[in-house]
Amino acid sequence: EPEVTQTPSHQVTQMGQEVILRCVPISNHLYFYWYRQILGQKVEFLVSFYNNEISEKSEIFDDQFSVERPDGSNFTLKIRSTKLEDSAMYFCASSEALAGGHEQFFGPGTRLTVL
Amino acid sequence: RKEVEQDPGPFNVPEGATVAFNCTYSNSASQSFFWYRQDCRKEPKLLMSVYSSGNEDGRFTAQLNRASQYISLLIRDSKLSDSATYLCVVNMEADYKLSFGAGTTVTVRA
Numbered sequence: 001e002p003e004v005t006q007t008p009s010h011q012v013t014q015m016g017q018e019v020i021l022r023c024v025p026i027s028n029h030l031y032f033y034w035y036r037q038i039l040g041q042k043v044e045f046l047v048s049f050y051n052n053e054i055s056e057k058s059e060i061f062d063d064q065f066s067v068e069r070p071d072g073s074n075f076t077l078k079i080r081s082t083k084l085e086d087s088a089m090y091f092c093a094s095s096e097a098l099a100g101g102h103e104q105f106f107g108p109g110t111r112l113t114v115l
Numbered sequence: 116r117k118e119v120e121q122d123p124g125p126f127n128v129p130e131g132a133t134v135a136f137n138c139t140y141s142n143s144a145s146q147s148f149f150w151y152r153q154d155c156r157k158e159p160k161l162l163m164s165v166y167s168s169g170n171e172d173g174r175f176t177a178q179l180n181r182a183s184q185y186i187s188l189l190i191r192d193s194k195l196s197d198s199a200t201y202l203c204v205v206n207m208e209a210d211y212k213l214s215f216g217a218g219t220t221v222t223v224r225a
Binding site: 056 | 149153156157158159160161164202210211212213214215216217218
């Protein structure tokens with residue numbers, strides 16, 4: 001069964017450092033997403049990406065964040081200068097079509113710890 | 116008001132019991148509704164979509180009440196493997212994002 005994969009599974013970084021989280025969505029999917037979940041809190045939407053551009057972003061997704069699809073398979077989330085409050089689980093997701101009625105498949109997540 | 120609100124539980128039930136819980140959503144324009152399941156420190160996984168007429172998937176039954184803006188999930192004949200956090204999720208038509216509730220924790224004991 002096809003699945004979304006993410007690397008690394010755990011990333012530890014110092015405050016102020018840049019991190020890049022990587023995702024390989026399911027191959028025939030067209031819509032890609034990043035969500036985050038701070039420990040003990042709900043899953044929060046960050047950004048969606050379609051046709052090589054951002055289609056929607058939340059208030060959390062400020063200038064410190066960027067996304068890219070550098071090639072035909074990878075989808076990355078970059079945090080330019082990490083803050084302590086960026087510590088969270090980051091989930092990548094993909095879907096065949098727009099969210100309504102179409103399942104978003106989630107990857108296993110990257111646990112980001114900012115020290 | 117939160118977009119999606121759930122009773123956090125925990126619901127602690129014996130094997131074989133029936134457990135049910137609700138979720139309310141604030142945006143009347145919401146069009147698609149889902150229950151996802153999340154195991155500890157794992158990714159959310161779709162349990163079932165929720166349709167206007169209500170739907171069943173094995174031991175799981177979901178109901179939608181648009182007038183009162185709530186969704187329910189009922190689990191019959193609970194198994195130990197049903198222990199998880201159940202996430203209520205809504206989406207607006209032509210919207211990209213999923214809006215998640217904080218989850219309802221269910222623990223099934225032997």
